[in-house]
Structures are given as C-alpha cells and as structure tokens.
Amino acid sequence: MRSISYVFSLGLLLFLFPLEMKSQDTIPPKKQMLYESKTSKKAKELTTALDKNDEAQIAKNYEDLAKQFIDKGDNVKGELYLKRALLSYTKLKQNDDKARVSRNLAKIQESQKKFVEASGNYKEASEVAEDKKDEELNKNDFKRLNSSSNSEAQKGYLNSNIKILEKSDKKEELSDAYVQKAETSLKSNDTDDAIQSYNQALTFAKDKPSKVIEIKNKIATVYASKNEFDKAISINETILEEAQKSNDFETQIKQKQLLATIYFKKSEPEKAVTSLKEAYLLASKKGNTAEVKKSLSALLSYYKSQGNEKESIALYNDFFQNFDNIIQSDTTLIDAKSFQITEDKIKQLEKEKTLKDELITRKNSFNYMLIVAVFLLLIFFGFIAKALYAIKKKNKEIALQSLRREMNPHFIFNSLNSVNQFISQNKELEANKYLTNYSNLMRNMMENSNKDFVTLSNEIEQLKKYLDLEHLRFHDKFDFKIEVGETLDTDAVFVPNMIIQPHLENAIWHGLRYKETKGLLLLKFELKKDKIVAIIDDNGIGLTKSNELKTQNQKVHQSRGLTNTKERIELLNDLYKKEITFQIKEKELPQTGTVVEIIFPHINKML
Template sequence: MYKTIIIIGLIALSHTISAQSNLQKNASYDLSRSLEQGESDIKIAEGYEKTAKEMLAKKDYTRAEDYFNRAKKLYEKLKNKDKIAEIDREIAKMYEAQNEVEKAISSYNDAGKVSRNQLQKSLNENDAQRLANSSNPRIQSDYIQQNLNLLENTANTKDRAAAYQQMADVNIQMNNKVEAIENLNYALKEVKEPVDVIKINQNIAKIYVDNKDYDKAIEINKKMVKEAQKSNDASLEIEQLQNLSSVYLDAEDKSKAISSLQQAYQIAIEQGHTIDAKHTTELMADYYTTNKESRKALSVYADFMNKLETLIKADSSLIDAQRFQATEDKISQLEKERALSEQLIRKKNITNYILIGSVILILVFLIVISRALYSIKKKNKRIALQSLRREMNPHFIFNSLNSVNQFIAQNNELEANKYLSSYSKLMRNIMENSNKDFIPLSLEIEQMKEYLDLEHLRFKDKFSYTIEIDSTLDTDAVTVPNMLIQPHLENAIWHGLRYRESDGLLKLKFENKNRYLEVTIEDNGIGLKKSREIKTEHQKKHQSRGQNNTLERIGLLNNLYNIHITIEVIDKAAPETGVIVVLRFPLTKK
C-alpha cells in the first residue's frame, strides 16, 4: 500500500520537473554535437561506443546494446576489423552480465572470427568455450587459466581482472571459498576505478557473509562506504550503506542496520536523489514492518511524501533523464538527416560517375575513331607513296627496252646481252625493295651505281660519272627513301648530258652535314633553260609529271614520318652550264 502511495506521488508531481540544471556534457551530448557538426564516420562510431559504455555502467542494457550495434555498423562500413572485434566482445560481456549465455557465446565467437590479433582471437575463443561448458566448473577453470596465461605480462588489466573474477565464481561453484577470495584479491590489484574496487570487495564480503564471518564482512563494507565517500558519488555511498545495513541484519545487529539505512536516506534527501531515497524508504519500511513497527513504517513513507516535491525539483538525475531522452530523440533525428544526406551524396556520386563514365567512353570512342582514321590515312598515304614509286618504274623499263632494241638494231648482240644482264640485276633489287619506304644508304648507292652503269652503256660517248661518299657516313646504318635519287640522275642524263656535243660529267656526292645527309647531283649538261627550249610538248609534259611525282613523294614522306626532306634545283649561271640538285635527308638509322 505504501509503495503504491509513493508511485502515485511520483506520477502526480512529475509535471513539476523543469529544466533547472544543464545537461551534463556526457557521451550522448558529445555524440549529438558530432552528428550536428557532420563529423567523420570514425568520430561518430567512437561517440556511439562511448555512449554504449555509459549506458552499460548504468546497467541500461537495452540502450547499451543499441548503441554498440550502431557503432559496429559504422566500423563495418569503415572495414575496421579490430574495432568490430572489440565491439563484439563488449556485447558478449553485456549478454553474460544478463545471463544470456547463448547470445554471449555467439558474440564471443563473432569477435574471435573477425579479430586479426591472435591474442584477442584466443581470448574470445576461450571465453566462448568457458560459457559453453558452464555446467562443468573444472573445464571452465581450464579455459579461464588459459586466458590468464595469455594475459600475463600484457597491459590488458581489464580482461585480467575479469578472468580472476570468473575464476573466483568457479571456485565458489566448487565450494573452494578460500581460493575464491584469493582470486578476487588478485582482481583487486588489476583495477583502479572506485566502482570496480567496490564491486570486487562486495563479492569478497558476500563470501564472508556466507561463511558467517560477519566481522570481516562488516569491516569490508565500512571500508567501501569510505571509498564511496572519496569518489564523491552519492548514489555509490548510499548503495554501500544499504549493503552495510544488510550485513548488520545478517549479523542480527538491528540498531546498526536501521542506523545505516537512516544515514543512506539522509544523504539521498540532501543530495536530491529521488530514486535512492525511494529505495531506502522501502528498505526502512520493510525493516519496521518485519519488526511489527507499522507506525514507524508509515512515518517513514509520510516523511518521504512530504519531501517528495522538493526532492524531485532538486533531483538533477531526473532532469538529466528527461534531457537524455530529448538528446536521444535529437540523435535519432540527426541520424535520419545524416542518412538522407549520405543517400543524396551517393545518388549524386552515381550520377557523376555515370557522367564521367559516359565522357570517358565518348573520349575513348573518339580516340579509337581518330586512331582508326589516322591509321586509314596513313595506309592511304603509304599506298599513294608506293603508287608514286611504282609509277617511275614503267618509264624506266620503257627506256631500258628501247636501249636493248637499239643494240639489237645495231647488231650489237654482246652489248645487248651485257645491258640485259645489268638491267635484270637492277630490276631484281628494285622489285625486292619496292614495298619499302626506306632502305640502307649502301643499297641505294649500289642501285644508283648499277643504274648509272646502264645509262653509261647507252650513252657511252656522252658522259662519265663519279660517286663521292663522306667517310664519316655509316652507309649500312643510315637509311634513305627508296629510289628518290634515281629520277634526278635520269633527268641529268636524259635532259642535260645527252645533248652535249662533247663528253659530260655527272657527279653524285653523299655528305654528312650536321644531322643531315646531303646528296648533291651535279651535271654540266645544257641546263634547264636550253633543255626546255628543245623539248617537244610531250617531253615537257612527261618531265613535269616526273618532277611532280618526286615532290609528292617528298611531301608524303615528310607527313608520314614527321621528318623534313628538302630539295633544291639550281640552274648554273653562265658561262657554266648544267644543273645542281641538292637533296637533304634527316640522318636516320635502321
């Protein structure tokens, strides 16, 4: 009945709670700020993790699990396996604290699978096996000992303290309370936080109570009350006074038991701890009721109800609870906004990727097309070059056959045979290399010598020739355009030297001129001007076509191979006669 009155009072007066104190800047507050400021995923994940641990300390397991899972989800997104394993282990410990053994085993196994650290992997696997064998304390102790061996000489005091406490629990199951106390004392050496120190000491005190060694239990509890006072944690001090009262009751020291509860109640009222005051009121009322002191029980409830409104107004924990709920709502809203923002960014990125991909595809397509067109143009130019080169051959063949015919008409069979032999050798060389744009200089010189020998047979009394080669030229390594020199030799002989009344001279010179090969064809024939005067229209037309052919070939070679071939034709000034043709080729090697 009295409990019902308290609950009704709490509901009736809860509307009087107002925002009279600032929300403590705890993990949830920091998390809210991080979300609001759009900080990185790693920062948000750390915020979730800290909030989960804060909830775990308050034994708010539902919220703790929720925040742990949010942190894990982000760590999975970040592919941070070490943090995923750490979160799975924390969740496993949380399930174990709630005695949800199957879930704890599953989480320990998950942590073991994902962990990249061999020590952590082994710890998690051993903990999973420890819980799987909870009905067999001896096997459990083996797995705990394995963990203690693994943790020896490491800085991991948290897991080492937990292992000693687990070993103490197994000792109690095996009714070995001396070893249990020993292991709890080992655990005490590993912890620093007041809450952990008090928790372990309480477990030691419980063992003493079970052994009816109340003096030691009371001594420990008194010590823990002082430890709580040092920590400036009123709730912790109230809890220790309640525990001390419980031990006094077990020791049948009723006056000290109720005195400890009254002290706890007074602290709760002074510090504005409504829930602690309510719980202590219930303990005192139960004590008085058990001892058949109903009036005192009613008086305790009445006192609590009289102070309740003031107590609630002063209770920052209740205000903070409301504020925390508001913060949680804000976190949820910010999470939705963040998720929406990320979704929009993803969509934008996908659109950008599609656009970039399309542009790249178009560029690739254009490059492929341009390369194909360039290749086709290059092939066409090669075909045109070969066509122009081969265009010279019929004229040369026609002239050569005329010469053979002339020798036969003169009954000069020996000269005809000699001419045909040289001609066939030259033609074989020309045909073998007809598909090549460039040939070694040595081969070109050989072909030009063979050609000049043929023409000298035909015009024996008209000219002689000389070939001069620069000693610095490696004629086997240097390459020149195929059959580009021959037409100029032919022009010198047919349109200049053969019209002389006396012997003429044809000079063919190859010189190394500063990264260029300079080929000079010089004759002392009748010259360009006089040659034009005595030519027929047909001869003029043919010569013009031959010159154009040569110029077109030079243009195609320059374009195809990105080189610079030049030609210069000079008509000698009087009193000299004849023509000088200068061809310049870049020095290229095969």
C-alpha cells in the same frame, strides 16, 4: 492483512510509475536548465555533429556518449551507442578505431551475458586490429568465450592477456583482466584464487576510485558467500568511512544497502534494518529516487515477511509525506528528462542523416554512372579517331605506293626504247646485256616495291644497276662514280626507297645527254652531324639550257617527275615524322651542270 498488503503494493506502483510524470511539472525551470547543460553536453555535441553530417565527429560523440552511460552503469544504452559508433567507424574505414570500439562493445555484451554477440565482436576486433598485441588480446578473448566449459583453458587465455597487457602498460585493461580471472575462478568455486585476482586487479585500478569500490565490493561478496561475514563487513565499513569523508553520498547509500544484505545473511536483522533505514533516509534527503525505491522495497519486503504491518504503514506514510521533496531534489530525473528530449532530437537527426546519406549515395551512383558513360563515350570517340587516323594513314601509304609506282612506267618505257634501239642497230650483244641488267634491276625493284625504306647498301646497289643500264645506252655521253663516306655503315642505316633515282635520271636525260663532250655524274653519300647527305653532281648543260632545248612533252614529264618526288618526301615526313629535305642548284659559270642535295635523318632501324 490482504488489504494492508494491497495498500503497500499500490503505494509501490504509485512510486514506480507516475513518479517521472509528476517530476516533470515540479522541477523549477532554472534548476532544470542548470542540470540539463551538465548532463546533456555529450548528447548536444552529437546533435551538432549529426546536424553538420560530420561522420568522424559523429563516431567520436557516439563513443563518448556510450562511455558516459557505461560509467553510470547503464550498459544497455552504452551498448546501443557503441554499436552506432562502430557503424560510423566502419563507414569511415578507420580500422584502429573500429578495433577499439568492437572490443569495448564485446566487453559490455559479455557483462550482460550476451556471449555469442560478444564472441563475434572480439573476433571482428582481432581481424581489423592493426597492432599485433591488440590482435592477440582479442583472439584470446574470442577463444576464451568459446571454451566456457573449460575454466582452466579460460584462465590460460586470461594469463596470456595479462602478460601482453603488462608489457603494454595498459592498467585499466589489466585490472579488467584480473577481474575476469577472479570471476572465472568463482565459477569453479576457487574463492581463494578469486580473492587473490581481485586484489591484483585493485593494484591497477588505483586511478579509478569507482573501479576500486566496485572491486572491493566484489571481494566482500566473496567473503560473504564463504560466511566470513566479519571480513565482508569490514571491507564495506571501510568503503563507507571513506565515502563519508569525501561526502560521496551515492556510495554511502549503496554501502549501507550492501551492509544490510550481509547482516541479513549473518542473521542480524536489527542491524540490517538499521542500515536500510539509514540508506533510505539519506537517499530521501539527497533526492536519489532510485535508491529510495531500492531501500524502501527491501524494508517493506522484510516487514511483510515478519508480518509487521505497523512498521510498514509508518514507513509508507513517511515516504508519502516526503514524496514531493524527494522528487524535487532528484537531479537524476532532470538529467533523464533533459536527455530524453535530446535523444528524441538525436533520433530525428539520425533519420535525416539516413535520408541525406541515401541521397548522397544516389547522387554518387548517378555521378559514377555519368563518369562511366562519359568515359565510354571518350573511348568510343577514341576508337573513331584511331580508325580515322588509321584510314588516313592507310590512304597516305597507298598514295605513297602509287607515287612510287608512277615512276616505273617512264623508266620501263625508256628502257624498252633502249632495247629497241640496240636491236635496230643490230647490236644483239648490247641488247642481251641490257636486258639481263634490266631484268635484275626490275626484280630488285619488285622485291622492294612495298617498302618505304631500304638499307643504304640496297639502295646503292639498285642505283648502280640503274646507272649501268643508262651507261650502256649513253656510254659515249657520260661516266659515273659512286662515293660513300668512310664513317657510313651502309648495312646499318636506312634511306627512302627510289627517292634518288628520278634525280639521276634527270641528270642523264636532261643534262649530260646534250653535252657535246663526255660528262661525269657523281653520286656521293656522306654522314654530317648525324644526317645522311646524298649529293647528285653532274657537269651537264644545266637547268637553263636544258629547259630551252626541251619539247613541250619533255617539259611536262620533268615537271611531273619533280612534283612526284616532292609529294613522296612530304608523305614520308608526315607518316614517319622525319625531316627529309632536298634542293636543286644550277652551277655558276664558268662551270655547267646541276647539284641536287637530299638530306635524310640517320635511321638505324627498319620502318
């Protein structure tokens, strides 16, 4: 007995382990190539995507490959490739795809009773889902797994999902939800509710023949558990008949095996053995080694339990004689070997991709650091340029202030000479009046000494005080008038500080002073085409005759006065981007005198 059992066990070991090794050598090359192209299509598409490092295509191919394994019932590999797809979609930041794959991964993990991992993926799917209904579905499944001890609560979450799915018209998911509901009912031994839920699942799985068969077999299992064997057998026989009509040999084999299981439970071993033998013979004929193994193991187990060594040896001999034919006709082994080769290539390409990604990451990090360094360098140069510009501007402001102050010594010198002249002539009243006006003017000039621009009203006030002083001294030489255009608001517009005064001084000292008759000095302000025009008009002796009368010292001073004014205007234009212009013209005979025209932009705010 023990020796025979040992032979049986040895036979099974020979069947289970060296099988694939032998199959590799006995598969004809042409046949192997035919099946390889069919079963490895998705895998080869994945290798192409990996070779190109196309992340979007890689993610899609991982997902397609996972689906292929799940459809074949290989949930372990299905889970593996879904995880890889999830990583790629996460890297691509494609939340919609990420939510879908996370949900599918959670379902596969739940089917393998990996409830903690499944719960985490349902939660992840709910957090990244862009559709509110998808978010609610995943939240319900997360809560359902975390209330595993409460069947009623689980049914409540499933019913909520069913309502959502009915509105969304997602038939496949709706079918899965009813299956989950049935399995929840079975946990609480509510077989009637389970069968009802399975039947509802069937109505939404019509487009999936394999799904329909799976659900019907679950219903048959429930009936068998209730000892309603005839109903279970009827379901299996119906599936078997449909499989025979459509030449679905794999389903025929599995249904015969399931019938054998029911017959054993029903205590009808003869019928069970007959079904197992039929399954074994059909699997051998069609080269389905996995089902041959399953059927053979069940038969040998039964014969051993009955002590029927004769049947066991006969069955083993039959298997051994047909072993080579079974292996040669098993296309699944070809597929497995072909995929194994492709999978090795996938693993190699994945390693290469990881290295490429690391290199790209390092390169990007270096580029980022380089960009940051260049940016900081530009900022540094910007600060330097800004500092240089500020220094340059400050220098111009200092130069402008220096030029403005340069006008004061000559004016002070002339004013003091005038006071001295009044005193020497015993004109104390005139001297006092002059000093009073002079002090008022100097106070205004000091108050505005740091301002480049002042209001036109302020400037006119200063100029009037200056002209009043000069008129005190040369009252017999000239009179003056100041005219302002009606459209000018002198309190609202601004003009450069002390730009006009040097020209008034030149008109008095070099034109009107030498005139034999009393002259007239006209200072006029007008608004023309949004510009402020200042005109200084005198009827003195004119530029030509004035130059003839000047001493060498006076020539130098006048030249410096005009140069000072030009430099100040250039600096103001440069600093404030204004267009201030001036020109001096000598009047044509028979008239005498000069006309100075200074044009300012219309400025309505303080600079």
